Amino acid sequence: xxxxxxxxxxxxxxxxxxxxxxxxxxxxxxxxxxxxxxxxxxxxxxxxxxxxxxxxxxxxxxxxxxxxxxxxxxxxxxxxxxxxxxxxxxxxxxxxxxxxxxxxxxxxxxxxxxxxxxxxxxxxxxxxxxxxxxxxxxxxxxxxxxxxxxxxxxxxxxxxxxxxxxxxxxxxxxxxxxxxxxxxxxxxxxxxxxxxxxxxxxxxxxxxxxxxxxxxxxxxxxxxxxxxxxxxx
Amino acid sequence: xxxxxxxxxxxxxxxxxxxxxxxxxxxxxxxxxxxxxxxxxxxxxxxxxxxxxxxxxxxxxxxxxxxxxxxxxxxxxxxxxxxxxxxxxxxxxxxxxxxxxxxxxxxxxxxxxxxxxxxxxxxxxxxxxxxxxxxxxxxxxxxxxxxxxxxxxxxxxxxxxxxxxxxxxxxxxxxxxxxxxxxxxxxxxxxxxxxxxxxxxxxxxxxxxxxxxxxxxxxxxxxxx
Numbered sequence: 188x189x190x191x192x193x194x195x196x197x198x199x200x201x202x203x204x205x206x207x208x209x210x211x212x213x214x215x216x217x218x219x220x221x222x223x224x225x226x227x228x229x230x231x232x233x234x235x236x237x238x239x240x241x242x243x244x245x246x247x248x249x250x251x252x253x254x255x256x257x258x259x260x261x262x263x264x265x266x267x268x269x270x271x272x273x274x275x276x277x278x279x280x281x282x283x284x285x286x287x288x289x290x291x292x293x294x295x296x297x298x299x300x301x302x303x304x305x306x307x308x309x310x311x312x313x314x315x316x317x318x319x320x321x322x323x324x325x326x327x328x329x330x331x332x333x334x335x336x337x338x339x340x341x342x343x344x345x346x347x348x349x350x351x352x353x354x355x356x357x358x359x360x361x362x363x364x365x366x367x368x369x370x371x372x373x374x375x376x377x378x379x380x381x382x383x384x385x386x387x388x389x390x391x392x393x394x395x396x397x398x399x400x401x402x403x404x405x406x407x408x409x410x411x412x413x414x415x416x417x418x419x420x
Numbered sequence: 421x422x423x424x425x426x427x428x429x430x431x432x433x434x435x436x437x438x439x440x441x442x443x444x445x446x447x448x449x450x451x452x453x454x455x456x457x458x459x460x461x462x463x464x465x466x467x468x469x470x471x472x473x474x475x476x477x478x479x480x481x482x483x484x485x486x487x488x489x490x491x492x493x494x495x496x497x498x499x500x501x502x503x504x505x506x507x508x509x510x511x512x513x514x515x516x517x518x519x520x521x522x523x524x525x526x527x528x529x530x531x532x533x534x535x536x537x538x539x540x541x542x543x544x545x546x547x548x549x550x551x552x553x554x555x556x557x558x559x560x561x562x563x564x565x566x567x568x569x570x571x572x573x574x575x576x577x578x579x580x581x582x583x584x585x586x587x588x589x590x591x592x593x594x595x596x597x598x599x600x601x602x603x604x605x606x607x608x609x610x611x612x613x614x615x616x617x618x619x620x621x622x623x624x625x626x627x628x629x630x631x632x633x634x635x636x637x638x639x640x641x642x643x644x645x
Binding site for chain 1: 488490501600610618
């Protein structure tokens with residue numbers, strides 16, 4: 188039994204292909220960071236729009252966040268990869284296309300901006316209105332009020348939820364292999380089919396992800412806890 | 421546009437509906453299985469101190485591994501290691517259940533731990549046995565609290581179920597991609613499929629939200645997480 192297990196889970200194979208696998212993981216990290224930045228930017232725009240005074244703007248923001256929260260990431264990714272270039276080429280009248288990398292960043296960024304915009308909205312709403320009014324009474328400009336008074340308090344309340352979203356965004360970056368971005372899972376499937384032995388690599392990748400995510404969750408929680416307690420602004 | 425819609429979507433509506441049926445079947449089975457597994461993991465974690473470590477490891481592994489990795493792992497590795505699952509369908513159901521059972525276990529635990537301590541003490545004081553306390557006092561309240569969260573989890577299962585097409589389960593996404601590869605005209609089919617998923621998921625999350633608000637206002641219950 189034990190020798191059987193040892194032969195099926197062979198760490199040597201993992202070590203042998205470490206460079207390819209690490210390159211794949213690097214690709215995952217790049218996509219993660221790019222789409223995280225995109226998601227946060229969009230989330231702030233949409234989250235602010237949901238608190239807007241004008242009703243149409245509010246409605247558009249609600250539709251945006253509901254649509255992207257309730258569409259599976261894989262469907263969204265495929266849709267952006269296949270359909271959006273076609274629509275764009277019809278509009279500008281010449282052929283246009285995305286590289287898989289761009290489609291992946293756009294898809295994941297847009298999908299998670301839906302989730303994050305809810306977080307942003309909740310964070311902004313949790314700041315008492317009186318604080319903004321007091322700042323206005325002291326003569327701060329609307330922008331300064333937002334940047335100096337509302338935002339620092341809101342961010343502290345958003346952090347725990349936002350870290351959760353970031354963790355699931357990192358988990359979702361695995362699906363970019365399906366539109367043939369050369370990420371870690373793509374490399375694993377290529378190596379597996381050339382080696383004809385799926386076991387060590389798939390098990391290894393599952394354990395690797397498990398390790399990375401548990402570590403990241405732990406570190407991020409510790410980090411944000413310190414920030415919140417210290418009153419980071 | 422409309423012409424294409426008729427040719428691509430309406431002509432293949434049977435295929436797409438079959439796919440939707442497979443998607444719903446897989447989601448239903450996976451969700452039912454994940455409730456059982458999640459409850460088991462939750463009970464072991466709370467009430468069997470000797471095995472607590474195993475339960476925590478199981479829950480953390482299920483929660484920390486991306487669903488696609490789990491799906492491929494179960495599909496390619498488990499048949500050699502354990503001799504099952506035998507079909508891609510079983511592998512899909514098993515992987516979805518595995519993933520979601522980890523989350524559900526934590527949800528159940530939050531439900532049980534969120535109950536006021538007085539409930540248990542009062543039950544002990546009137547002389548109920550430990551088993552009775554769980555089945556008659558704690559579980560009904562805890563399940564009511566977590567019901568909206570469970571519906572949300574079902575929505576997550578439906579969302580992740582798009583990925584079972586990767587191991588060639590004939591679900592909605594699989595059928596759609598098949599039509600796309602046949603005609604090379606993705607706009608109509610993919611848009612219709614995206615909207616279908618949106619409608620299913622949006623109704624699920626609306627139901628969950630409705631119950632969440634209602635339980636809160638009517639019974640004063642609020643979920644811990």
